[in-house]
Amino acid sequence: MADSAANNAIRPATRKQRWTWAVQIFVVLLLLWLLLNGLDRFLAGLLAAAAGAGLGAWLVSGQPHPWKPHRLIWFAGFFLWESFKGGVDVAWRAMHPGLKINPCFSSHCIDLPTGQPRTLMVATVSLLPGTLSADLSEDGRDLEIHALMPEAMASVERLEAWVAWLFSIES
Amino acid sequence: MIELLLPALVIFLLLNLAAGMVRVARGPTAADRMLSALLFGSTTVAILLILAQWMNEPALRNVALLFVMLAAIVSLAFFGMPRDDADDGEQR
Amino acid sequence: MSTTEVLAAALLLAGGLFYLAGTVGLLRFPDVYSRLHALTKADNLGLLLVCSGLSLLAGSWRAAALLGTIWLLGLLAATVSAHLIARHARARHFNGGEQ
Structure with a gap:
């Protein structure tokens, strides 16, 4: 949890990397919503997950590392x-x-x-x-x-x- | 049988927590006292989850979820983000 | 008592045992860092066992998934706190003792 921005060799993330990152966050947040709230008010969950994903992709510092x-x-x-x-x-x-x-x-x-x-x-x-x-x-x-x-x-x-x-x- | 085990476990965990709190009194450092806060967090979550099952009150699980999220924030609030205090005590 | 209940009871008892071990370590270990080992690792295993036992009793996938999430967040809280506490203790140590 300790290191993020302090290193000198950080290159900004490319557009494609930001999209991948956003999709990953979106899926995780939506699953969490379904888990806590079930299927009712699904639209609100969709919007909240999309907002979270957008924010995450915007704030990501440095290049996200791809993982399988x-x-x-x-x-x-x-x-x-x-x-x-x-x-x-x-x-x-x-x-x-x-x-x-x-x-x-x-x-x-x-x-x-x-x-x-x-x-x-x-x-x-x-x-x-x-x-x-x-x-x-x-x-x-x-x-x-x-x-x-x-x-x-x-x-x-x-x-x-x-x-x-x-x-x-x-x- | 299970109906008896659940409350017994809650009492056991409470006693356990009380024993751990001896560390707060003994110290000797502030970090030791902070350890008791950690113990408090993990034990409380377990107790809430067991109560949720025993009293058939699923809402208590959400309380436990909230507690566990607070646990991380409490220590961050107590010690600050690692980078902020990087200039004191790291010149070795 | 059904098989599920027996298994759940065993998991819950084992969980309680690890909580006990965490507290014993907290009281017996000689320094802050060792105590951190006891607390984070033993209590998290305790929470995992308690959560597994309760998932069996709850008998619903959603409750089980919620318990799993709670355990994961507990894990996260434990590692973050352990690192911060150890770091704090070291900083104080190198600054010349406790204030």
Whole structure:
């Protein structure tokens, strides 16, 4: 959630990218409306979703990164499983009579472009087993991670690979 | 059976919340006190959802939705957007 | 008691257990950052289990989808708050102690 506009290498989004972005927001907002309100007053929901999509496309900063919906499903699966393990892991450590933790800080250089990929990375690190994104450097490259035990750092690399795959980023 | 489990769980979660509030008293830092606000948020949402089921009052789910949206905003309001305070304490 | 109810009861009890673990971690862990781990991760798993159990009991797709949305938003709130609290604690630390 931490970085958006502060980086110097931001190019404005093209018209096509803004349209794609708008359509994606529109679909999500409309689904949310249907979920909360059902089918009555559908027209109002349509208008509200369109307004939200327009606003989102207008305000988008930098280039939105294209992502593939079927990859998002796999990513969600990976994330769910990891956060499940994270919960079980930390619960076990908290309940263990000997408190099996060895907390430490460790810095990780993020090898992802600014915008959505990096934001997603910083946001999801906190829910992996044993890692917590504690701080981000001024330029948004170095992520300071707090780990419950040094071994937990290994999963950060895997997460980064997953995020790169989701946004089809070549490395 | 379920009719008994739901209120029992609500009481359990309330006790749990009360125990967590010890952290507010103990501190020692402001961040520790903020942790209790986090605990308060997640526990309250669970309690509201269980009550919605138990009392057959679906509107309580909407209250929980509102609560969970406020939870994110509360911490943003408390600490400010990350970029705003970037100039204090980041020169390392 | 039907099978659905048994399953729902098990999920709800497990959820309560993770809430308990979150609180135990909050009280036992030695520093702010470790406590954040306990609270965000354990409570979110607790909320997920409670939401799944309640979806089974509610028996409607719309209620289940609403519970899922609430969980997702809770997840978002937890990561944002955890990052902000950790950041705040570090800034205070490097500025020379708590005010």
